[in-house]
Amino acid sequence: MPATEATLAVVMNGEARELTVAVWHTLLDVLRDDVGLTGTKECCAEGECGACTVILDGAVINSCLMLAVEADGSEITTIEGLARDDRLSAVQDAFLAEGAVQCGFCIPGMVMAAHALLESEPDPDIDAVREGLSGNLCRCGGYHQICSAVLVAARARADGGGG
Numbered sequence: 001m002p003a004t005e006a007t008l009a010v011v012m013n014g015e016a017r018e019l020t021v022a023v024w025h026t027l028l029d030v031l032r033d034d035v036g037l038t039g040t041k042e043c044c045a046e047g048e049c050g051a052c053t054v055i056l057d058g059a060v061i062n063s064c065l066m067l068a069v070e071a072d073g074s075e076i077t078t079i080e081g082l083a084r085d086d087r088l089s090a091v092q093d094a095f096l097a098e099g100a101v102q103c104g105f106c107i108p109g110m111v112m113a114a115h116a117l118l119e120s121e122p123d124p125d126i127d128a129v130r131e132g133l134s135g136n137l138c139r140c141g142g143y144h145q146i147c148s149a150v151l152v153a154a155r156a157r158a159d160g161g162g163g
């Protein structure tokens, strides 16, 4: 009989974890249902909207498209892992300051995509921000404020204002 469960070892938000998961569960299922990290959202569940964006080994991925077992050995960062010592990240701060959060459903994915963008490209122009967030949809249409927030966060990071 084929195995229905598997064990994976990951570093999740800086903490080493060993998890026993159903082999058919996506990484999104495991984050939300097994680990309780419900900041990562499920919307389309087919790789179209970016609501489920997390950072895996430094790259943004849609966690709804990846089986959890494929993440074995990886380092995963979710929206819950961005704040340090109760201090929001520069991107989180800027989203609040710029009024970039409307209903909020897309925001964890947007923040993760923005964070990854600034890690790889610390001083993006507006076109680079749009490109960097192009896999993330906001049904509230808050793109202007969201892109402004990413530029503000880039300046704050350059001035030493948080990760």
Ligand code: FES
Binding pocket: 041, 042, 043, 044, 045, 046, 047, 048, 049, 050, 051, 052, 053, 062, 063, 064, 065
């Ligand atoms: S829920 Fe994963 S891309 Fe939409």
Ligand code: FES
Binding pocket: 100, 101, 102, 103, 104, 105, 106, 107, 137, 138, 139, 140, 141, 142
């Ligand atoms: S803030 Fe509502 S979907 Fe983006």
